[in-house]
Amino acid sequence: MPTSPSEPYDLAVIGAGPAGLAAAVTAAELGLRCALLDAGARPGGQYYRHPAPGLGAAHPERLHHGWSVFAALSDRLAASGVDHLAGHHVWTAEQGEVWRLHATLGPEAADRAVVRARSVLLATGAYERQLPFPGWTLPGVVTAGGAQAMLKAGLVLPGRRIVVAGSGPLLLAAASSLVTAGAAVPAVVEATDYLGYARGARTLATNPAKLLEGANHGAALLRHGVRLRRSSAVVEAHGTDRVTGVTVARLDRDWRPVPGTERRIDCDALAVGHGLLPQIELATELGAETRVTPDGTVALKVDPGQRTSLPGLWAAGETCGVGGADLAVVEGELAARVIAGAPVPAALRRRRERRRAFAELMAAAHRPGPGWTDWLRPDTDVCRCEEVPAARIREAVDELGAGDARTVKLLTRAGMGWCQGRMCGPAVACLAGDPNPRADSRPLACPVPLSQLADPT
Template sequence: MPTLPVEPAEPGSVLHDIAVLGAGPAGLSAATAAAAHGARVALLDAGPRPGGQYWRHRPADDGAAHHDWPLFQRLRTAAHTHRARLDHLPGHAIWHIERIPGGFVTHALNDGASREVLSRTVIVATGAYDRQLPFPGWTLPGVYTAGGVQALLKGHGVVAGRRIVVAGTGPFLLPVAAGLAEAGATVLGVFEAGRPTALARHPLTTLRATAKLAEGAHYLRTLRRHRIPYRTRTTVVRAQGEDTVTGAVVARLDDRWRIEPGTRRALECDTVAVGYGFTPQTELPLQLGCAMHRDADGSLTARVDTRQRSTVPGVYVAGEACGVGGAQLACTEGELAGLHAAYATTGARPDPRRVARLLRLRAARRGFAAALHEAYPVGPGWREWLTEDTAVCRCEEVSADAIRHAVKDLGATDPRAVKMCARPGMGLCQGRVCGYATAALTAAHAGRDVTEEDLRGLAARPIAQPVPLGHVRNSPRGTMPHHDEEGA
């Protein structure tokens, strides 16, 4: 099977029509669609191989353990076909992007060296990562994100533990548990905090998503084959252990996610995998000044139009950064973004019938994503699981009580003020892990709901990846020839 070309032109010396940021489902779809329509494309990604988190794989992987692998093969083949116009730049960790005269310069680190990629337009397809809720013991070694456990398995063939508890909310828990069981781990149970039966409120939308229903049924059959219990309205509320995880306490929850009295029980395990949906990676749209909004699942996402254009001319956004909805939706949005970005830069008109079909697919897939968000909401009762000394920001060791103190006693009324008073979000991850929880706790202590500005306060980062200060100091601003941005 052909692979993406990995011999890039010197980024600083080439003006690309489009820089696609991220090589997951959305980015691959955008890059191949744009290159097929004559655009010169740079495809940047921090990973050594294309595919993103969804198609994370080892070298020479045959795809047997991966969902939608034939789709990935088709995209990879298309990238190879158009390799003369598609520069794949693996191992490029993007830390900043800015507008300059005539377009954009994307700053990245590659093997410790600074690289700058010049382009007329950009397509942001940076994906998402696991959203975490703190609970007592969640900082113990042996507690992983659900995505982290899956990444170890798919990317390295490593099973995170022997006796594993999978918990949280959302359909993503099913493939995680099924993959672990097929790899030989003993999965003690999948503990779903929500009520998946809520999807019945959207019968037409759900029935149209036959592929998704079949996928879910496949994972449930795998759980039954391995005799893995699946418990709804139940989750992990405490991890036990001193130096590492030795057990997990699970409890039944009411409709608001408060623990029902007398339902706690302990399970002996060495690993806990938890995930409560996903947090879109929006640092780059925020750096560029794109308008944002709070999506149905509570995430901060970029606003886009029917062409996947953001509110900033020349900037397109596709995939989870404009709303979490899964790989199929990301591919649809990526192709739309690629087609329209190519038209804006090269004048190559996309087939209107193809565009119309993609718009119908996007509407249907966004409808199913909205139904999932409604069926798997994060209930407010999780805040009652916390003890005063439960860490919320693990980087800076900021406790739940410290956040309460900042709001109640020091007068901090928003997450940015709490950050200044108590330091949550000031560690290495810069709020990626604790941002959602900090915003939710701050709003609750202030007696109000979480707002877009609350989320923005811990999501806006002028430097998107850890980078040596020397690179920030020495990184040159690019210069580009002027061009007409009309239509971009």
Template sequence: MSAPVDLAVVGAGPAGLAAAVRAAGLGLTVTLLDAGERPGGQFHRHPAPGLHAARPQAPHHGRRHFARRLRQLETDGTTWLPRHHVWTVARAHDGWLLHAVAGPRDTPATVHARAVLLATGAHERQLPFPGWTLPGVVGAGGAQAMLKSGLVLPGRRVVVAGSGPLLLAVAASLGAAGARVPAVVEAADYRSYARSLPVLLHTPGKLAEGARHGAALLRRTTRLLTRHAVTAAHGTDRVEAVTVSRLDPAWRPVPGTGRRIPCDALAVGHGLVPQLELAVGLGCATRRTADDTHAVVVDTDQATTVPGIWAAGESCGIGGADLAVTEGEIAADAVARALHGVPADPHRRSALIRRRARLRDFADTMAAAHRPGPGWAAWLDDTTEVCRCEEVTAGRVRQAVTEYGAHDTRTAKLLTRAGMGWCQGRMCAQAVALLTEGAPAVERRPLSCPVPLRHLAELPRPDEESEA
């Protein structure tokens, strides 16, 4: 076995890229792995080179800082491994082994490291409704990804709906690219932010960003409908219109308030869910967040409860790119102190910790404001598919609850197959949990992505690793 690098960073989004660049600048040997072809993660997606984008920076926020880190990555000696999907992390006699599938042929790859930083990001949370499987219905983040990487719009007349701050950014981006956005449909009530006014005042940059998005929508005559939701999508070959209904405080549709809005696309999402497969597989402790998801528990230095494993970014709780970068830099400084005794700069450390606290408070405020209400299931009739992979309807899940006593996602999975498909519950687990009236559980998956069986067969036995 080759000598380990100092730090392996899993994920090249804002947190992972910031951590890798900072750690390399402090003299550590660093390997950065990501499933994508280029650094940036979901936030800083690159348009395909063949598209010859005239202004690739146009749809991006904070592109200048990202470009600076990208230049540093290319010159600081960091080993960059694109198209490497890490499927498990295992202990080695002097550190950790990261096993990955690489490239289009799923080639096996292994990285040996003394320390690991998990910056695995998040995926969208979807709450189903009648018609959500129609062509033209896409995730809110998916619509933004189409625009950033493919320079295409999901439609010409796009309704943006769901809950969370991402909606305003998506609507502003689509409008700037030429789409007509007749409405942004937000299930939460923005007035709930007033209960956290001191937190808002400590993050003026976030308020200014929200104001910019709001002003852009006003210029394009986009209506902002709060305490409303898309409760049905209509169409034959693709979505042609949506029904928008007003919600009560529990997110139940108010009878008689439904109205149709014509559209040829719907971008919908209800926030993000941290990707925790690697962290949970390692035994890292998790915590419940204010919006009923789970996140990795970290200390002041971003260290997890497993020695030698750090975490940063959305895996520690959804908070946005600025918070992710701050956490990545804190983690890099901590790893450098732990491995090489690099002394901390007290002023820098204090400033980063204060910034993290402000941004985390703001993130927790947003999470509480946009937490899905218990009445959202009233949107669903019994024929609505909840698990798309296995074609499990809301009626089957409800039957499992009322007739067989399924009050958690695991029991519902065993009785209905919801969550047993290709996505392994990533898209439906939150909805199934809410339908069973149980708390969303931490998903425990031994593998974070599909792995050819030959890779498992070729793994060395523990006694072979100890002899290496």
């Protein structure tokens, strides 16, 4: 079984997105021996996803916001001496004076590795939150981030006429990318009214770059005649073999559809998402402390130096609460400096505070309202992997006494499928009336071949 060299690394960074790249190159430049582990073949993570060389993209930077930041980090990585361990899916971590990170590299028993390090930084990013509705399993219905990934990595569109819907700043970015690439976007359907941002005027004033970014996306949509429908949601997707249209309805302040406001919009694709969920399973399995963010998601609790509650484990970026690439880069650099025992410039701490404050404001402004469950019909699949409809979950709650997501899972199998609840978990918890949102604890953070579990070493 491949292992790291006999001498452990000073630092192992898990995740090669904005936070992980910034942490790894900063740590190496400060003299630490560093490994950067990532499931992808190339650095960049989900945010800086880019086309494979074989596709011949002449200007991949046109598909991204902030490409120059990634280019600079990539140059620093190439010159840093960091061991970039691509294709490493870390499925568990053993805590100790020297940490042991177990990774799978493929389906064969020999395709695995154990990486040893004195310190670990978790920069695993986030995945999209989905709220189900009738028709959400139809072909042509993709996540908002998935639509961007198809464009950035494959240079393809999920359709030609694409409705973008859900809630959160990712919608504007996705719609802007899609129309720039030639798609028709008849509407961006946002469940909130954006008034939540008005409560944070001071935070907005200290983050002018975020305002400019939003204005640029808005300007691109205006140029292409894209209509923004606020306080509205897609409550049903129509079609048989593929989505052919959606029904959009106005929402009240609790996200309940207002009767009589329904309108159909024809389309051949729907890109939908309701923000992001921090990916923190590696830490929560070990008992790391968490916090509930203003949008109801669960993130790792860290101190001002990005330390988690576990000795030797740091976190940066979306694992600490979703806040975007700029915040992730700042937190990655800050964490690396603390780990290396180097001074942290006051300006870096202030940037972190400003951007984290904006992240909290953004989360509060786009928190889903409790009334979204009124979109569901009894036969609407909530768990698409196990095909568990809303009626069965409500039966488990109303008739069998389930009061939390775990009990619903045991009674209905909701969350036991291939995605392990990543798609349906928030919806199941809401339908269960779970009063204590928490991250699931799983001994395996990603799928692992049984052949690799047979040998415990």
